[in-house]
Each structure stands twice: as structure tokens, then as C-alpha cells.
Amino acid sequence: MNLNLQDKVILISGGAKGIGGAISLGLIEEGAIPIIIDPSEEEGVKILEKAPLKSLQIPIRLSDPSDSQKAVELAFEKFGRIDGLVNNAGANDSIGLENGSPGAFAESVSKNLFHYYHLAHYALPYLKKSKGAIVNISSKTAVTGQGGTSGYTAAKGAQLSLTREWAVELLKYQIRVNAVIPAEVYTPLYQNWIQTFENPEQKLADITKNIPLGNRMTTPEEIAAMTIFLLSEKASHITGQHLFVDGGYTHLDRSL
Template identity: 55%
Template sequence: MDLHLQDKVIIVTGGGRGIGAGIVHALAREGAIPVIVSRSAEHNLATLEAIGGKGYQIALDLTNPAACQAAVTETLRLTGRIDGLVNNAGVNDGVGLESGNYEAFMASLHKNLVHYYLMAHYALPALKASQGSILNITSKTAETGQGNTSAYAASNGGRNALTREWAVELLQYGIRVNAIVVAECMTPLYESWLQTLNDPETTLEKIKDKIPLGKRMTTQEEIADMAAFLLSSRSSHTTGQLIHVDGGYVHLDRALL
């Protein structure tokens, strides 16, 4: 299926690794021009060239509000347009109710939520011009809870709410806004977390056993393929949706399987 993404310029925050990198590669394979925004120049653009794609990288720390505007300004300088925005950067940093404090909670909101708003705010004029789309990557923690991660759960609740709010506000401009809700997906950060446990292999098997469809982790490629579709004109009548690419983890009754 041709997704009609050829030469579309799409910003991907946190696009240097994990789910973000998967989205970057999926977009490049469709002929889009991803602009990776991450804290360091950790993504080798040669990997895009190897699959016949091209892209750009901007090294900025989006926890600094001024960096969000700079990322949009630099994208426009490099490409002259913005056709899509993927808000993806963030980390489950374990700021809990008992273990956290005001400073840690607010810092986590800046890591995980505030830049979602600022990137969309600064990119909006260009998205109006292109009638582009916004895709927010969010987490099951907003719906299921997890324990000891109040700030991250609150951030993802905010991401979900902003998805619906922006979908309403931007209807008049023809800008679609959707979200992908991620549950158990194997990424470098997830793997790093597993390795902090006493018995990573046993823990992973227990987690996979709770995933209804196939008893396996969601792959980065499965998230990325949905992302490319939602950013494309093939999903032209889809907006305000929270799409769960999770093997049924959140909504199916696992006790019955």
C-alpha cells in the first residue's frame, strides 16, 4: 500500500533509538523525510541511506522549553516545511508518590509532557500550511497504573487528554491528531530495566504470559507501522483516537484466556 508519504517532512522526537528509531525507519522506507530530534546525535543517518531514505538530526534537550522552538525553527530552515509531528521522547523515571518530591515530579513532567505541548505549539503554523498531522506516543500507565511512577502516569494521562483536545481544536484546520498507546514493547530502555532485576528471564516470561495475543511482546516495528499509517493520508478520516497496539493487553480480560 502506498501511504503517500513521499517527501513529507515529519519531526520525530526521541527518534534516535527505541520506538522513535523504529518510526524513523518506517517513515524513511515510505519515502518521507524524518527529522530526528534527540538529546544527542546518537542516530546514524547512514542507516536511513542504507534503506534508500534520507533525513536530518537535530541534537537538543527538549526539557529546555527554548529547545522546542529551536527544533521547529531548525527543521524549517533545513526543509522549508513540516507535514507531521511525532511526539515520542520521554522516559519512565520512577517518580512515585512515596519516593518522589515536588522537584522530581515537575522535572518528570518536563521530560514527558511539557515538550509534547510546546512542540505542537511551535509547529502549528507549519502544520496549518501543510494540513499535516500530529501523533502522540503514550503509555498504558495512564489507564492501568503501574506503581511507583506517578509522574510518568500523569504525563501519559496528559498526553491522552491532549490528543483528544487537539483533535477538537484543530478540526478547523484539517489537522488530524491521534495517539498510539504502548504497553509491553521491547526497547533498549525496557531491556535495560530488565537487566536491573535479579532474574530477568523469568520476569520477562511472566510479562509475556499476560499478553493475550500470542503471549509475546509488541515489536517496535508494529508500533512504527501503525505510526506511519496514522501519519498518512490513508487514515484521512481518523482523528482523536487512542490506538492500542498491545496484543490486547489493556482491554482484554486476561483472566479468561
């Protein structure tokens, strides 16, 4: 399917590896121009090699509003337009009620949530001109809980709320806003988490057998496919939606 994304300029936070990396590569395949906002330069270089003249990495960590403003301005200066934003960067840092503190909770929410708002805020003037789209990558933990990770789930839940809020606020500009919700996706961060268990192989097998569709993990490419579709004009009448790409993990009876 031709998604008509040729030369569309798309910002992707955390776009150098994992789900973000798959989104960046998928956009290149569609002829789009990914702007990879990610401090992981080594991984980013491998993606840039696929389309050196039609891609850009901005190797900064989005710690402050000024970082997001700089990233948006650099993208516009180089390519003269912004057609979409994928908010993706973040990490499950296991800051819970028992194993955290008020300060750690605030920091966790900040680093997993605030840059979603900052990037959208600074990209908005350009998205108004292009009638672009925003996709927020959230997590099934926002609706199921996980245990021991209050900061991360609070941020992920807020991302779903902001998806609906922004979809309403931006209707008048014909800017669509949707969220993609993964469950179990085997990314480098997921691999690191699995390795924290006494028997990582058994833990992974226990999780995988409970994924209803095919008893397998979702791939980063499958998350990317939904994200890229939502950025395209083929999704021109979809907004304010929370779309689960999880093999039925969240909503189907796992005893299946």
C-alpha cells in the same frame, strides 16, 4: 500499501532509537523525510545512512521551549515544510508517591510532557499550511497504572487528554491528532528496566505470558506501522482517537 508520504517532512522527538527509531526507519521506507530530534547521535547516524539527503538529526534534548522552537525552525529552514509531528521522547523514571518528592514529581512531568506541547505549538503554523497530522505516543500506564511512577503516568495521561483537546481545537485547520498507546515493547529502555529485577529472565517471561495475542512482546516496528498510517492520508478521517497496539494486553482478560 502506498501511504503517499513521499517527501513529507515529519518531526520525531526521540527518533534515534527504540520506538522512535523504528518510526524514523519506517518513514524512510515510505519515502518520507524524518527529522530526528534526539541527542543520541551514534544511533541517529545509523538511521541517517539509510537516506542521507532525505533525513536530518537535530541532536538536542528538549529541556526548554527554545529547544523545540529551534528544532522546528531548523527543519523548516532545510526542507521548507513540515507535514507531521510525532511526539515520542520520554522515559519511565519511577518517581512515585513513596519514592519521590514534590520536586522530583514536577521534574518528571515536565520532562515527559512539556515538550509535547512545545513542539506542537511551534510546528503549528507549518502544519496549518500542510494540513498535517500529529501523533502522540503515550503508554498503557496512563489507563492501567503501574505503581511507583506517578510522574510518568501523569504525563502519559495528560498526553491522552491533549490528544482529544488538540483534535477539537485543530478541526478547523483539518489537522488530525491521534495517540498510539503501547504496552509491553522491548526497547533499550525496557531492557534496562528489566535488568533492575533480581531475576530479569523470569520477570520477562512472567510479563510475556500475560500478553494475550501470541504471548509475545509488541515490536517497535508494530508501533511504528500504526504511527505512520495515522500520519498518512489513508487515515484522513481519523482524529481524536486513542489506538492501543498491545496484543490485547490492556483490554483483554489476561487469563486467556
